[in-house]
Amino acid sequence: MVRQFESPPLYVQAPGLLSRAGEYLRSLGKQLALIADDTVEAIVRLPLTRAAVEHGLNLTLVRFRRECERSEVRRLAEFCRGTDVVVGAGGGRAVDAAKLVGAELGIPVVTCPTLASTDAPVSRVAVLNRPNGAVEEVRLLERSPALVLVDSDVIAQAPVRYLVAGMGDALATWFGARACWRAGGRTLFGHAPTSAGLALAERCWTNLRTYAREALVQARAGTVGEALEAVIETNILLSGLGFENGGLALAHAVHNGLTQIPARRPVLHGERVAFGLLVQCVLEEADETEEVLNLLIDLGLPATLEKLGLDRDEAEIELAVDYIFSREKAKLANEPIEVTPLRLLAAILRSDELGRASGRRG
Numbered sequence: 001m002v003r004q005f006e007s008p009p010l011y012v013q014a015p016g017l018l019s020r021a022g023e024y025l026r027s028l029g030k031q032l033a034l035i036a037d038d039t040v041e042a043i044v045r046l047p048l049t050r051a052a053v054e055h056g057l058n059l060t061l062v063r064f065r066r067e068c069e070r071s072e073v074r075r076l077a078e079f080c081r082g083t084d085v086v087v088g089a090g091g092g093r094a095v096d097a098a099k100l101v102g103a104e105l106g107i108p109v110v111t112c113p114t115l116a117s118t119d120a121p122v123s124r125v126a127v128l129n130r131p132n133g134a135v136e137e138v139r140l141l142e143r144s145p146a147l148v149l150v151d152s153d154v155i156a157q158a159p160v161r162y163l164v165a166g167m168g169d170a171l172a173t174w175f176g177a178r179a180c181w182r183a184g185g186r187t188l189f190g191h192a193p194t195s196a197g198l199a200l201a202e203r204c205w206t207n208l209r210t211y212a213r214e215a216l217v218q219a220r221a222g223t224v225g226e227a228l229e230a231v232i233e234t235n236i237l238l239s240g241l242g243f244e245n246g247g248l249a250l251a252h253a254v255h256n257g258l259t260q261i262p263a264r265r266p267v268l269h270g271e272r273v274a275f276g277l278l279v280q281c282v283l284e285e286a287d288e289t290e291e292v293l294n295l296l297i298d299l300g301l302p303a304t305l306e307k308l309g310l311d312r313d314e315a316e317i318e319l320a321v322d323y324i325f326s327r328e329k330a331k332l333a334n335e336p337i338e339v340t341p342l343r344l345l346a347a348i349l350r351s352d353e354l355g356r357a358s359g360r361r362g
């Protein structure tokens with residue numbers, strides 16, 4: 001059995017990093033295409049352009065239209081043809097679009113997250129959505145991003161909801177890797193998980209138990225303290241390496257299943273994963289279930305279907321469960337316990353009850 005460890009060759013995180021990005025970018029090529037939507041452009045274009053010019057590099061903006069779907073990736077790739085490097089700035093979607101463009105054109109990808117909302121900037125997995133935002137395909141790319149640039153000042157200025165969603169995604173990392181390890185399961189790439197991946201995944205849990213609440217206070221105040229720096233690293237680097245090299249399990253399967261039900265409001269990846277984690281804990285009867293639930297409540301992560309913009313409608317949830325059993329078999333196989341459709345349905349409903357009861361207490 002193959003054990004394999006994946007990682008970008010360089011990850012850099014610091015306050016004010018964007019204005020010094022040239023020294024890292026120059027080794028990758030001269031012509032850079034920057035993929036960003038209009039909101040992100042307003043944040044990153046000026047410092048990145050200055051940093052590029054200082055080192056004799058040329059940076060061209062290619063406007064991202066906010067959904068990482070097939071036709072958009074094709075359009076972006078046409079604009080980027082002929083450049084040496086593609087830089088994806090923004091949240092998970094823009095970053096994934098840049099990774100897909102880089103793969104299409106065979107050029108290095110730099111990820112420059114302006115939100116710590118997912119671990120997408122580090123991974124060589126890209127999620128293609130349908131135009132309505134539902135997951136269409138999870139694509140495994142040939143290479144990890146060549147460089148990850150994280151400006152913690154920029155992340156501290158973003159709405160806290162994104163940081164919190166990233167914590168939801170990173171919370172699930174340890175539980176996914178642990179389940180996969182115990183089950184003798186496989187990573188997304190079909191390899192056995194490594195001890196290194198497991199150790200990094202466990203550190204996500206340790207860091208979030210220690211720093212999540214304090215980091216939220218710092219993010220609300222827009223100050224970059226040690227707790228916030230630790231959580232940014234956890235959400236992006238540790239979680240990315242932990243899931244790629246440790247494996248994903250039920251929490252992410254539930255996430256993908258729930259995207260199949262139309263929600264009344266937009267829900268972020270990590271928010272749905274957080275609820276999926278609660279379901280995984282309930283189904284595994286994990287010792288940490290109560291601690292996870294308390295963290296979700298304290299951080300404002302969804303612990304009920306209602307908070308995900310869904311009804312407690314058994315017929316709808318059954319559709320999600322059917323999807324999981326037809327399309328998410330690999331993640332189910334990474335669970336060390338037997339999961340049946342009936343048990344999963346019951347665990348989703350039970351999680352919703354626990355979340356509602358906690359909400360009433362809080």
Ligand SMILES: [Zn+2]
Pocket residue numbers: 118119169252269273
């Ligand atoms: Zn995730």
